[in-house]
Amino acid sequence: GAVVSQHPSWVICKSGTSVKIECRSLDFQATTMFWYRQFPKQSLMLMATSNEGSKATYEQGVEKDKFLINHASLTLSTLTVTSAHPEDSSFYICSAPSPLVLAVQETQYFGPGTRLLVL
Amino acid sequence: AQSVAQPEDQVNVAEGNPLTVKCTYSVSGNPYLFWYVQYPNRGLQFLLKYITGDNLVKGSYGFEAEFNKSQTSFHLKKPSALVSDSALYFCAVRENNAGNMLTFGGGTRLMVKP
Numbered sequence: 001g002a003v004v005s006q007h008p009s010w011v012i013c014k015s016g017t018s019v020k021i022e023c024r025s026l027d028f029q030a031t032t033m034f035w036y037r038q039f040p041k042q043s044l045m046l047m048a049t050s051n052e053g054s055k056a057t058y059e060q061g062v063e064k065d066k067f068l069i070n071h072a073s074l075t076l077s078t079l080t081v082t083s084a085h086p087e088d089s090s091f092y093i094c095s096a097p098s099p100l101v102l103a104v105q106e107t108q109y110f111g112p113g114t115r116l117l118v119l
Numbered sequence: 120a121q122s123v124a125q126p127e128d129q130v131n132v133a134e135g136n137p138l139t140v141k142c143t144y145s146v147s148g149n150p151y152l153f154w155y156v157q158y159p160n161r162g163l164q165f166l167l168k169y170i171t172g173d174n175l176v177k178g179s180y181g182f183e184a185e186f187n188k189s190q191t192s193f194h195l196k197k198p199s200a201l202v203s204d205s206a207l208y209f210c211a212v213r214e215n216n217a218g219n220m221l222t223f224g225g226g227t228r229l230m231v232k233p
Contacts, residue, residue: 006162034220043209043225044163093162108221110155110162 003027004096006111013084014119021079021114023050023094029074030096034108035067038091050077084118091115121146123212125224132200132231140195140227142184142210152193153211153221154184163209169193180204200231 003026013019023033031052036044048069049057056069066088068080081088092115095108122145132138144150151170155163167178174186184195193210210224 004162041226041228043223046220049220091160095163110164112162113160115160 004094004109004111006092006094006114008114009112010115010117012117012119015085016083019081019084019116021081021092021094021116023077023079023096023111025075025096025109028096028099030077031074032097033071033077034095035069035077035079036093036095038093038113040091044093047079050079052077081116084116086118089116089118121150121212121214121222123210123222123224125208125210125227127227128225129228129230132229134202134231134233135199138197138200138204138229138231140208140210140229142193142195142224143191144193144210144212145191146212146214148214150193151213152184152186153213154178154182154193154195155209155211157207157209157226166195166208200229202231202233205229205231 005024005026007022011019033050035047037047038044046059047062050069050071052071052074058064066082068082071077091113093113094111097108124143126141130140153168154166156166157163166182167176167184169176169186177183182197184193186193207226207228209226211221213221
């Protein structure tokens with residue numbers, strides 16, 4: 001089946017640095033990808049929709065300049081947390097919609113997540 | 120707007136006993152309903168979905184869920200729980216004309232004790 005990967009799995013950084021997280025669809029193309037944030041023991045909160053060839057669509061309350069999204073190709077979306085601070089520490093998960101041919105199976109494939117810890 | 124509620128933060132069940140994780144939803148149109156499972160420090164894994172057809176849906180790992188339109192519910196069930204079923208379970212909904220965006224419930228932690 002379709003697979004979505006994320007890199008890195010874990011990242012620890014100092015406050016003030018920027019961190020880039022990659023989301024790749026491994027055996028299918030995704031013109032749209034979704035970025036979620038999950039706090040401990042809480043649900044997934046949609047941050048933004050990444051669109052190949054155009055600007056990302058951000059959910060209300062999500063800072064565009066803080067969380068930069070670039071959908072560089074049909075298989076890669078990146079989320080950059082700029083000038084990270086401890087409150088940005090979280091689990092970030094991306095997903096990509098099922099290709100049309102597999103649409104009967106499920107609606108989204110999820111990456112394994114990236115845990116960010118900002119010291 | 121679509122929404123999902125999982126009324127229980129945690130469900131405890133003994134191994135071998137049946138389990139139920141509750142989910143209710145609200146959408147303006149016809150719902151597409153999903154259950155996902157999340158293990159520690161992992162992404163979400165698809166369990167099952169309801170799109171149309173039979174109200175009882177069978178999914179991965181012996182799980183099933185029953186769509187009840189009148190009660191707007193989509194409870195997850197398994198006849199005999201395993202310790203390895205212990206994880207975080209999320210119910211999600213998408214309206215049939217809402218693109219690919221899912222709305223998630225708050226999650227329910229399932230603890231299966233030996």
